[in-house]
Amino acid sequence: MTQPLAPQESAVLALIRENPFVGQQEIATALGLARSTVAAHIAQLMNKGYILGRGYVLSSEVRAFCIGGAVLDRKYHARTKIVLETSNPVESTRSLGGVARNVAENLARLGSATGFISIVGDDDGGQSLLKYMREIGIDVSQAVTTSERPTAEYAAILDAEGDLVLGIADMNIFDLFQPDHIERAWPHLAASNWVFADCNLPAEALSALIDRCRNASCRLAIDAVSTHKVMRLPKDLNGIDLLFMNIDEANAILGQTSPHTSEGAKQAALALQKAGAGMAVVSAGAQGMAVAGADTIEFINAVRAAPVDMTGAGDAMIAATLHRLLEGDEIFDAARTGALAATLTTECNASVHPDLSAELIEANRHRLTN
Ligand SMILES: Nc1ncnc2c1ncn2[C@@H]1O[C@H](COP(=O)(O)OP(=O)(O)O)[C@@H](O)[C@H]1O
Ligand SMILES: O=c1[nH]cc([C@@H]2O[C@H](COP(=O)(O)O)[C@@H](O)[C@H]2O)c(=O)[nH]1
Structure with missing residues (x-):
């Protein structure tokens, strides 16, 4: 959905x-x-994501901005058959x-310049999560911290094969994420090539984002x-360039x-x-x-895996695709x-493969069969 620029x-x-510090009057005289x-054109350039904010600071290098869930995961791995x-x-x-957050970390590990926006609690978990993201080179300058609710938590009970038996999620904090937060971060989002959002965001924030990106x-x-x-x-999915879900989720919405x-x-x-x-x-x-691409549809086979933990496979698949x-x-x-990144993730215990890199992908490319 590129929004082309008018000649002026x-x-x-x-x-x-040429000169990021050029003044409006100087531009007006030159043209x-x-x-x-000129002021109206600058407003349009900001809206379309070509420049950031006042002072005409040019777009940052961030190419993918992820927006949505930042969570503390706990995994309980059963070694024998689970008895209820x-x-x-x-x-x-x-x-x-x-x-x-998983998608952002995978993107950064693969070498894409990445930004991340979420809402975390003003607690140890939230602070160390943002610190970790910062340390691996992700721009978290737009993340929001609140003292109203604790950082989100997810607990997964996995069976001996690493498959999810039960997941429980305390994600009430995400209800606080409002369309206003999108507005505030908008110049940063608009300046990236891809914005990735997850449905941890409330419906109003998702709709605001979809409208803005359109x-x-x-x-x-x-x-x-x-x-x-x-x-x-929303029922009308126009404005979403690329939608990821599994069959159960597709059946639910359709x-x-x-x-x-x-x-x-x-x-x-x-x-x-x-x-x-x-x-x-x-x-x-x-x-x-x-x-389903713009004109054709293909089924892409999964890459054969020796899985130990399925958590995060879908997120790795999304990140490597982006x-x-x-x-x-x-x-x-x-x-x-x-699909290859997903398989590599199933073969390690972490939700994000700690050694994921473009080189690791290349070294495993021979595993692709289609
Ligand atoms: N057992 C598996 N072996 C190999 N790849 C898998 C396996 N499970 C999932 N994947 C890969 O991860 C992708 C996403 O998995 P899926 O379970 O459908 O998503 P989600 O976790 O979002 O429900 C699949 O399309 C596939 O490429
Ligand atoms: O409502 C939610 N449940 C679970 C997750 C996250 O999903 C990831 C696991 O995803 P999957 O098992 O689908 O690969 C975990 O990191 C967990 O924090 C989330 O963001 N929101």
Whole structure:
């Protein structure tokens, strides 16, 4: 959804690029325009994401801005078959999570310049989460801290194969994320190439973001997060350039019962496009995912894995897909790399592979079969 520049806007932008400190009157004189006209063009350039704020500071280097969940994850890994309604021995681990946070960390590890916006509590967990993100080079300058609620928590009970048996989420803090927060961060979001949001955001914030991105040069990708949270998306999916969800989430929002097969995933992806999404990726666990591009649809097989923990596989798939799109791949090749990143993530205990890098992907590329 690129918003092209009018010729006068391009001329104003060229002068600002030459000299970021150029004044409005100087631009007006150079181009033979009224100062008020220049002011209007500058406002448009800000809206479209070409320049940031007052002082005409040019866009930062951030190419992907992730916005949504920042969560403290706890995982309880059962070593034997889980028996309900009694005590089960587990091994527990703590890590950082949240779909948007996981995607941001994966993007940064792959080498994309990344920004991250969320809301965290004014507590140790929230502070150390932001510190960690900062230390791996992510721009967290727009993140919000509140003393009203604690940082979000997610607990996952995994069976002996690493599959999720039960997840519980205290994410009430995200209700505080309002369209105002989007407005405040908007120049930063608009200046990036891709904005990625997850449905941890409240419905009003998601709608505000979708409306804003519809008329901006950045592209918008969204992940559903869960069958419950996907219902926060508007009925009209226009304005979403790339939508990620699994078959259950697609069935929930579409009111359909597509089967858990490659054909079911394809049906669902096409239906999401019919509802307005530009492109749609519908994943089907160990089978792979249907990728509906602008003109064609493909089913991309999952990459065979020796999984130990499935947490974060979908988030790695999204991040690697976006990373490759930023590098210029078309959607199908990008999604193939996404499938490989997902597999690598299932093979480690962490929600984000601690050694993920573009080199690790290349070293494993031979594992791709389609
Ligand atoms: N057991 C598995 N083996 C290999 N790849 C997997 C496996 N499970 C998931 N994946 C990969 O992760 C992607 C997302 O997984 P999925 O379980 O559908 O998403 P979510 O976790 O969002 O429900 C899949 O399309 C696939 O590429
Ligand atoms: O309502 C939510 N549940 C779970 C998550 C996050 O999703 C990640 C795991 O995702 P999955 O199991 O789908 O790969 C975890 O890091 C968890 O914090 C989230 O953001 N929102």
